[in-house]
Amino acid sequence: MSRTDAEGPQDHPLLHHLVRDIASRGEGILAAVVQEQHGGRLIRIAHIQPVDGIAWSTALDNVTAVR
Template identity: 45%
Template sequence: MSEVYEYLPHPLLRRRVRDIASGAEGELMAVVNENVSSTAIERWVELAYVRGASGLEISTAVGNIEAAGQ
């Protein structure tokens, strides 16, 4: 099996974003291509990690994030 994750560049890194799925807002801390396989067949997903005002981070699909205020 390959590495478990790899960091990806994203134009909104370190900027305020909104998760359209949950409505949560915060700073985009990282975008990761993560191996979520539970079997020998690899399955990769691109996740965005957003840190809210409380300091806790949530993960969501990269397609669910947009610049805050849009």
Template identity: 45%
Template structure:
């Protein structure tokens, strides 16, 4: 399968630059980006998914999670 046309480019999202929570880990922070990425393991068929990147409150390394796992806070 060929990469989607928008692979590895920013995808618009209504919560960009807003406070969010990753429901999978409980991490809270700012949604910095949403990208379409191939999430398949090496040697497996491609599996494209929208991945959200959250910068934790107070800074630090951004956490990646499925877009379906984010919710607005505050």
């Protein structure tokens, strides 16, 4: 189990599943979730790999499962 108060990779139930980024409306596979320090607080960042194209990152709160 990952610590939630430390930087680094995090486990998530949607890892390696098809997800949608509500901010960009893009879809792809959730490749990683990383907790990073930004402005004195920890933010969970989702890294999404589309089927074709360039991977991108977004706040994990923007990620939903594609059904």
